[in-house]
Amino acid sequence: MAVLRAVAITALLAVSAHVARADDEAPKVSLATETLAQGWARSGFRLGLGLLYGELHGLRGAPSGRLLGAQLHVGLRLDARWSLYASFEYASASRAGGLSGLRFAGTLDPTWHVTPNLALAAGLGFGGIVEGRTGRADVSPLGSTLDTSYTFPGSTHPLPSCNGVGIAALARATYAHVLGPRASTMVELEIIGQDTSCVQDTGHLEPDTARPIVRRQAWSHAGASLLWGVTWR
Amino acid sequence: MALTRGAALAALLVGVTVPALAWAQPADAGSDAGSGSATGSDAPPSFIPPQAVGSTDVAAPPDAPPITAAVVVTVKIRVDKTGAVQTVTLVTPPQPVFDDAVVAAAHAFQFQPGTYGDKPVAVEITFTHTFLPPPPPPPIVPADAGVPRTSLLRGRLVELGTRLAVANATVSVQVGGRTYVAEGDGKGEFRLALPPGAATVSVFAAAHLPFAQAETLAATQELAVTYLVERDRYDPYEIVVVGDQRREEVSRITLRGPELQQVPGTFGDPFRVIGALPGVAAVASLLPFPVVRGSSPSSTGFLIDSIRVPLLFHLLSGPSVIHPDFIDEIQFYPGGAPASYGGYTGGIVDGRTVRGDGKLVDVDANLLQAGGLVREPVAAIDGTVTAAARYGYPKFLLSLATNQAALSYWDYQLRVDGGTKANGWTVFAFGANDELDTVAANADPNDPNPPLSPALILRFHRLDLRYHQTVGRLETVYRVDGGYDKTFSNGVDFSVWVIEPSIRARFKLDDKLTFAAGVEGNARDLEQGGGANAGGGALAAITADLSTSAMAGAFVEALWRPTADWLIRPGVRADVNHDTTATKESVDPRLTVRYKLGHRDLPDVPPDSDDSAVWLKGSTGIYHQPPRFVLPLPGLDQMPLKYGLLRSFQTSLGAEVPLSKRFQLTTEAYYNYMDPTIFDLSINAATVGTAGNSTLIPTSVIMQQDDAQKFIDQLTKPQLGRSYGLEVMLRRQAKSGVFGWVSYTLSRAERYRDGTWTPYDFDRVQLFNLVLGLPLARNWDVGVRMQYQSGLPATTTSGYNTARADGYVRFDVRFDKRAVWRKWLLDFYIDITNVALLPEEVSPGQAIRYVLPTLGLRGRF
Secondary structure, eight states: OHHHHHHHHHHHHHHHHHSEEEEEEEEEEOOOSSOHHHHHHSOEEEEEEEEEEEEEEEETTOOOEEEEEEEEEEEEEOSSSEEEEEEEEEEEEEOTTSOEEEEEEEEEEEEEESSSSEEEEEEEEEEEEEEOSOSSOOOOOOGGGTTSOEEOSOSSSOOSSOEEEEEEEEEEEEEEEEOSSSEEEEEEEEEEEEEEEEEEEEEEEETTTTEEEEEEEEEEEEEEEEEEEEEEO | OOEEOOOEEOOOOOEEOOTTOGGGSOSTTSOOTTTTOOOOSSSOOOEEOOEEESOOOOOOOTTOOOOOSOEEEEEEEEEOTTSOEEEEEEOSOOOHHHHHHHHHHHHTOEEEOEEETTEEEOEEEEEEEEEEOOOOSSOOOOTTSSSOOOEEEEEEEEETTTOOBOOSOEEEEEETTEEEEEEOOTTSEEEEEEOSEEEEEEEEOTTBOOEEEEEEEOTTEEEEEEEEEOBSOOOSOOOOOOTTOOOOOSSOEEEETHHHHOOTTTTTOGGGGGGGSTTEEESSTTOOOEEETTOOGGGSEEEETTEEOSOOBGGGTSSBSSOGGGEEEEEEESSOOOTTOOSOSSOEEEEEEOOOOSOEEEEEEESSEEEEEEEEEEGGGTEEEEEEEEEEOHHHHHHHHOSSEEEEEEEEEEEEEEEOSSSEEEEEEEEEEEEEEEEOTTOOTTOSSOOEEEEEEEEEEEEEEEEEEEETTEEEEEEEEEEEEEEEETTEEEEEEEEEEEEEEEEEOSSSEEEEEEEEEEEEEEEEOTTTTTTOOHHHHHHTTOOEEEEEEEEEEEEEOSSTTEEEEEEEEEEEEEESSOEEEEEEEEEEEEEEEEEOOOTTSOTTSGGGEEEEEEEEEEEEEOOBOSSOOTTOOBOOGGGOOEEEEEEEEEEEEEOSTTEEEEEEEEEEEEEEEOSOOOOOOSOBOOOTTOSSEEHHHHBOOOOHHHHHHHHHSOEEEEEEEEEEEEEEOOSSSOEEEEEEEEEEEEEEETTEEEEOTTOOSEEEEEEEEEEETTTEEEEEEEEEEOOOEEEETTEEEEEEOOOEEEEEEEEEEEEEOSSOEEEEEEEEESTTOOOEEEETTEEEOOOEEEEEEEEEO
16 A cells, blocks of 8 residues: 555656646636526525515505505525515605605515416515604594593594504515526515504693503505515525 | 545634633723733743644444535534543534534544643634545546546635635545545645546535536646635634633623624614613613613713723714724623722723734725724734724715705724733724704805704814733733813813823732732813803803813722632722812722632533633622713713712622523622712603693693703702612523523612602613524524613603603614625625614603614625
């Protein structure tokens, strides 16, 4: 064995002494060790950022508005077929005489990857509305309830300002196009529904308890939005 | 049968467990953490890592599944002073069968012990073993067989992004259906004789991703290549010293690494993390004015290397004025601070800077600011120069909403270190400027774009000069810092020149007894500008007396370990404060005690170390401070001494219990008595309106408006205060992997008012924090933070602070991604504060919902 090793070393030295030198000093990164599709189907963390444009339509008298905002997806690609994402949406909701504020939502979205490019998701979570001053007319409760908090039975005459949160649900179809090993771009169509427990601060307190006197009203919305974004892995 | 490769024993020293290496416990008794001076010897001793005796190879486990790709297992091995393996801790994600094989083999390794200054020391090293898949047919060609190998492939393996050498890698090359293998050396270099032809090169290295490349070799050609191999994870925060830190404090919480810059909701700002610790209530969740154990925010000191920072946060609530990379660790004392800390009756937050090593260029930008940091070693001074600066441009965002106001800020830091760790010097200059512009007083009211003029300027500059010297067992730090502070606003125009000299020394008599002492002082010259008091506000009546002031103080303390189970730390400090209104003296005796109840046998902690001990701990002491303005403003912090000194009596009793997997459970009960407290931050009115027809009163006028004299009386009237509570914290502080903590505080903070103890305006009975940081594959880091603070007291018709507002819950998230390029690293992060827009009742009846997203990029070269 020692003889073989000595022969090998001698041969190697001999080769080294006589070969032509061709330095290739430009540093090289690795060639792809897997296809892009394989990489994106592999389990791991994903984060997506997108811009959305849509419409939130008020039901049973609740005000409507156009949505324009941003969305954040974070979650895990579980395997080639399934992912579990959490989505957060923050969008301005505005329309003359309608909504004037921020619509936000956070949902947990199990996602089925029908093909490497197409995915379908359904999500459930919270959604809310934060409004400042709006152009909507005020609606007063009965005089006898002015010094206590009051809950309106319906939303036919919506509160002039809503700050509240409730339940939100969505269904989403995503078409993704892989840009490279790190990023892909996507287009999404989302159908959303939301029930919001609105609270309007009257600016008054109950002096015996220091609790605010508020008005409450339930709003329901349905809507849709189109989103474009980029996902990183 | 899988092919096993000889182990890459390594070389990464991460911890030395010698008490003499005092850099693990810097500066508490007066040494200088920033300069790293406390080495405890005349010259820097040399360190020799442990050497393996015998083979460190690991056989593939017989019950292992077929290996189709390289399986890399990395463990931390703790080698004691005798060379025996004490603990083996898994670092890489679980791969059960392979982990077991490596851990079992590592326990059987033998070493020659590592030495530091010729003395054997306990050392922690990183060991990695790679299980390679079986070679494909045909088998590896012996050197003397097969096709003549007339070509040579030689090269260097370099880490992508960092350009560090990739040591001890395996290079496998396929040419003409045959496989040839070479081992890289410690410098990442390899040579492999090959037959000519198309070659497929694969590289396997511990803690690196597989590398593949294609080459073509001509006959008799020597081809030199450089391969950039990507690490499996680029951890931005590699905590260097974690091993066996000796306990010297009772209540201190030390934050390091990702705990400083990756906690969600802090925007990566180390000082904001304090708000997530036990015992810290918030005035409002976004405002960084902590109410520590029931004390007013102005009673808690924010320090950099033990010197006061005039303005810690831009615009009072924005980013901190020091680039995060300067902060190596934060030491937080909610109470029981040692005698070296004077001038505060609440908590202490001490940001410790450190002398950096190596070149670094760091550039960052987000929606609010852009900045950079450059560090460069300078051989001529045997030192390092570090410079950083940031510029904040909230005015660009603000301009989208209004042309009536503009907001901007900047800061700078320059640090030069020279000499050695034992004997060296530091020059540290830093400063900041905030400016708010509003419509000028002489502007045309009809002007659609009115001119703006400064309405608020907050500015300071500091120059800190230090020299640290080690002679035998005596370490001394000589220090002078000085600077200029300025606050300008309507009716307020203060400028202060300040100089603060100090000398601190630490003498280690033997292993059982160390003495620390120091003398320090300051002189302040305050000028009130022409615009001061123009408004004639209530504050002017207080500040009219301010001019020059001075302070002189001294402290001495001992760290005494009479036996291995006891640590007794008595100390005393004396201070004299003087200004044109009064002279006030104070003496503060303090005592902290630790008693080791026993040791827990934990697999990943060395036995008989402080880390494995169950501690009972207690502290008691007196603390004084001069009166300070309710909020920290440059030049407007210290109020006239005629109002008296604030004083608190602090006591605490608690326990520390180490748990497995680097978890630790800490609990502490405390009682603080404040006699007196002055300039308390207070917002609640004494009574509410009770007129006959006022059952429905607009919130804005429900509180009676105090007139100027009442305002002054409220601020300057000495009050009695007390706070007591119980803090519990379960924390994981590991060198890698998941970090975080869960903490709960049940407490009361009260003031004595009208003959009875009533809740303090910022008394929050329950505080809960959850912080979790999770590193993931492909250089992702995910952080989650949840905070609950119960509601603030509110005044009702029944009396002062007889009701409570709603508490608040906040969820914050943070996502960090590190992308690796050939020569640099790009960090991308998203930090969302209050991701669910949960409401917060900031005052009775006024609830707000907000969300604060931050998007940033950071390049490191």
